[in-house]
Amino acid sequence: MLNKYMCRFYIPARNMCASNTKSMLTGKVAVVTASTDGIGYAIAARLAADGARVVVSSRKEGNVRSAVDRLKAGGFPVAGVVCHVGRAEDRSRLFQEAVHRFGGIDILVSNAAVNPAVGPVLECKESEWDKIFDINVKSAYLLSKEVLPHMRKRNGGSIIYISSIAGFQPMPLLGTYSVSKTALLGLTKAAAADLAKENIRVNCVAPGIVRTRFSSAIHEDEGTRTAVLSQVPLGRLAEPREIAGLVSFLCSDDASYITGETVVAAGGMQSRL
Ligand code: NAP
Numbered sequence: 001m002l003n004k005y006m007c008r009f010y011i012p013a014r015n016m017c018a019s020n021t022k023s024m025l026t027g028k029v030a031v032v033t034a035s036t037d038g039i040g041y042a043i044a045a046r047l048a049a050d051g052a053r054v055v056v057s058s059r060k061e062g063n064v065r066s067a068v069d070r071l072k073a074g075g076f077p078v079a080g081v082v083c084h085v086g087r088a089e090d091r092s093r094l095f096q097e098a099v100h101r102f103g104g105i106d107i108l109v110s111n112a113a114v115n116p117a118v119g120p121v122l123e124c125k126e127s128e129w130d131k132i133f134d135i136n137v138k139s140a141y142l143l144s145k146e147v148l149p150h151m152r153k154r155n156g157g158s159i160i161y162i163s164s165i166a167g168f169q170p171m172p173l174l175g176t177y178s179v180s181k182t183a184l185l186g187l188t189k190a191a192a193a194d195l196a197k198e199n200i201r202v203n204c205v206a207p208g209i210v211r212t213r214f215s216s217a218i219h220e221d222e223g224t225r226t227a228v229l230s231q232v233p234l235g236r237l238a239e240p241r242e243i244a245g246l247v248s249f250l251c252s253d254d255a256s257y258i259t260g261e262t263v264v265a266a267g268g269m270q271s272r273l
Contacts, residue, residue, distance in 0.1 A: 024252045026051035029102040034112035036063035038212035042240030048076035055098045057083035085112040085139035105150040110140040111162040121175025136180035156199030158251045163206040165266040192260030201259035208266025210238040233268030
């Protein structure tokens with residue numbers, strides 16, 4: 001029996017927001033960059049499992065084919081496009097193919113990043129700095145700019161940037177990469193403010209250390225792993241699916257009042273600027 005206090009919070013089942021994750025993104029079309037492995041692949045799989053039709057992409061055709069085959073084997077409606085996010089013609093083909101295959105675009109997850117520089121930030125070569133900022137920051141800006149006309153046609157949309165805990169607290173020897181990830185926090189706020197009136201939400205996810213090929217230098221060496229884990233209150237690395245669920249939530253109507261935010265999923269690691 002519900003008492004008076006509980007009634008204030010009781011929502012009849014018929015009025016509840018979709019809590020069935022299978023249908024959370026039904027009818028949506030998502031484009032995920034760098035999504036043939038690691039966090040991007042987990043995001044693509046989760047968005048598809050939650051009902052979206054998903055375009056997966058990365059630089060290498062073999063990787064795209066293999067990711068599409070794996071997702072299709074799971075019964076998911078996906079398409080694959082070769083896209084190096086630093087190439088204008090590839091970005092344009094990515095969106096054209098999404099529209100051609102699925103009729104429009106509602107969700108962009110900008111996930112690609114590189115890190116060719118390891119060492120003190122001011123010893124980073126100019127060419128390395130440019131490469132990091134071209135892929136990690138400029139491509140996020142360009143992809144967002146180029147997807148806008150498609151989202152406007154749908155009267156709304158959701159853009160997600162994948163930053164890093166390193167964007168809040170620069171990692172030792174990964175200074176330039178860390179600064180590029182801090183830039184995404186600013187891009188999130190600036191774009192969210194500009195696009196809110198058009199019902200386009202812009203949010204960002206900052207993962208901690210996630211078990212992928214990208215972080216193999218950290219988790220495959222026992223000494224490094226132990227040192228890193230001493231900074232993680234939960235005492236373990238994240239699995240890619242633990243980032244994917246958060247991205248799916250931020251794309252969904254359950255997050256319809258959230259924009260301009262960066263959500264940290266870092267096992268309790270410090271995340272203050
Ligand atoms: P990953 O496992 O190494 O996967 C990288 C993916 O990116 C692959 O599908 C790769 O496929 C693709 N790729 C690489 N360069 C690309 C480019 N220029 N254009 C398009 N696709 C490209 O990496 P991850 O760990 O999942 O990292 C994904 C994102 O999470 C990155 O933004 C990273 O900064 C962020 N992040 C990772 C961690 C972590 O601990 N792993 C922590 C915080 C944030 P191809 O080789 O076929 O291109």
